[in-house]
Amino acid sequence: MLLKSYTKEIFKSKCNSGAMGIHCHAHLENDISKALPYINATLGGFTYIKEPASVTFKMSGKLVTIHSKKIAVNALKDETEAEKIISWLQREINDAWSNRDEITPSFESAKKSELIQILKLLPKSNCKECDEPTCMVFAVRVTEGAKGETDCPYLEEENRIQLKEYLSGFNFE
DSSP states (O other), rough: OOOOOOEEEEOOOSTTTTOSSEEEEEEESHHHHGHEEEHHHHOOOEEEEETTTEEEEEEEEEEEESSSEEEEEESSHHHHHHHHHHHHHHHHHHHHHGGGSSOOOSSSSSOOOHHHHHHHHHHOOOTTTOOOOOOOOHHHHHHHHHHHTTTTTTOOOHHHHHHHHHHSSSSSO
């Protein structure tokens, strides 16, 4: 077992005092940096950084970053949800480490969509009917996985199909 224990730190956002959710840092008892490429391979990391080692992925609208001695999770409802996610991650980390002989480690980030490719397909009318102030902001939200090809009411059918095909090559979750 690589990760035996951790201590949790629960806090509210300092930069967004009106935020409803909480954040959690789990301070790990030991360094798990050797396991990060295996975790990246099994959990499908969105971003993998070699130095200092970390893997980030999205999970149910939350951003989760696993560092060598800390796990950070944002947008949590409460401490119970934080404990549930951190406990699950502890199991995933230990499973990945235990099964590392059968896992091909991944030292790469997931392929990301490009803002300009998305913006080229949009009508650029800034109509706001997608609940975003501009088509540029809409395109950013598409790169984040928060919006998709069906969220723009004025997207021409051919462009809608092209956008759907383009986005199918990316993992947003």
